[in-house]
Amino acid sequence: MSKQPVDLARPAELDDCRVPLVAEPLTASQAERLAPSYKALGDPVRLRLLSLIASHEGGEVCVCDLTDAFDLTAPTISHHLKVLKEIGLVTAERRGTWVYYQACPAALDLLSTVLSVPQEAGV
Amino acid sequence: MSKQPVDLARPAELDDCRVPLVAEPLTASQAERLAPSYKALGDPVRLRLLSLIASHEGGEVCVCDLTDAFDLTAPTISHHLKVLKEIGLVTAERRGTWVYYQACPAALDLLSTVLSVPQEAGV
DNA sequence: AGTCAAACTAGACGCATGTCGAAGCAACCT
DNA sequence: AGGTTGCTTCGACATGCGTCTAGTTTGACT
Numbered sequence: 001m002s003k004q005p006v007d008l009a010r011p012a013e014l015d016d017c018r019v020p021l022v023a024e025p026l027t028a029s030q031a032e033r034l035a036p037s038y039k040a041l042g043d044p045v046r047l048r049l050l051s052l053i054a055s056h057e058g059g060e061v062c063v064c065d066l067t068d069a070f071d072l073t074a075p076t077i078s079h080h081l082k083v084l085k086e087i088g089l090v091t092a093e094r095r096g097t098w099v100y101y102q103a104c105p106a107a108l109d110l111l112s113t114v115l116s117v118p119q120e121a122g123v
Numbered sequence: 124m125s126k127q128p129v130d131l132a133r134p135a136e137l138d139d140c141r142v143p144l145v146a147e148p149l150t151a152s153q154a155e156r157l158a159p160s161y162k163a164l165g166d167p168v169r170l171r172l173l174s175l176i177a178s179h180e181g182g183e184v185c186v187c188d189l190t191d192a193f194d195l196t197a198p199t200i201s202h203h204l205k206v207l208k209e210i211g212l213v214t215a216e217r218r219g220t221w222v223y224y225q226a227c228p229a230a231l232d233l234l235s236t237v238l239s240v241p242q243e244a245g246v
Numbered sequence: 247a248g249t250c251a252a253a254c255t256a257g258a259c260g261c262a263t264g265t266c267g268a269a270g271c272a273a274c275c276t
Numbered sequence: 277a278g279g280t281t282g283c284t285t286c287g288a289c290a291t292g293c294g295t296c297t298a299g300t301t302t303g304a305c306t
Binding site for chain 3: 195196203217220
């Protein structure tokens with residue numbers, strides 16, 4: 001394992017990133033911590049994977065169901081899930097033969113907050 | 124100009140993308156229209172550029188000010204600004220000698236909305 | 247043990263991307 | 277006109293990334 005998860009949910013690491021980008025300029029280090037997360041969302045397959053996981057009732061999805069939803073090989077799906085996992089947007093849990101993925105709402109919420117536009121800014 | 128701006132502000136093109144990713148699975152076409160925008164944010168330099176522009180009072184920034192904020196050459200900054208412009212996150216306007224960039228709040232808001240997590244989802 | 251299926255890892259291949267130096271445009275000056 | 281500054285385009289280079297095939301691990305079931 002070359003990279004370890006960034007863990008967007010951990011306050012100590014990223015609470016100082018929880019500021020709308022519109023409110024004040026991001027520092028270089030804030031930008032460097034946030035950019036990889038947006039990059040992870042910058043692939044259509046990963047966006048759909050995350051959405052499939054996050055919107056699934058029960059809050060988790062088996063890999064086999066995810067693989068079926070795409071015209072891609074299993075290793076490719078596995079690779080994308082690994083990216084999402086390492087960035088802290090999802091977690092994985094093995095139960096018997098199958099592996100289930102869950103979304104991390106806190107991580108999503110942080111990324112949403114950074115892009116949010118206050119009302120008075122005139123959307 | 125090889126690509127033209129995606130224009131995230133145009134309702135006809137992207138209003139059907141204005142749905143939280145957590146609410147229901149993104150379709151393939153939705154994901155393919157949204158992913159390039161997140162990819163554009165997936166670089167620390169572009170994130171900071173966008174933040175510098177969006178948070179600047181007056182709502183616009185001259186390129187020269189942006190270039191000074193980084194340890195990069197002018198062509199590189201220009202390249203990143205072009206990416207942000209083509210994706211519809213900023214607009215550019217020349218006034219005399221200088222070029223000013225403005226942020227597009229509507230585009231930002233869309234990307235924020237897609238990542239937003241409803242309260243009851245338990246952040 | 248042997249087998250099968252689910253999922254991941256390893257390695258390879260081609261395309262995309264970030265960066266730079268050099269050159270080109272555009273607008274302002276003498 | 278000529279020169280200067282601000283910004284962009286062009287072309288090149290190294291690196292990164294998405295995808296695949298082939299092989300490996302993990303667990304369940306005979």
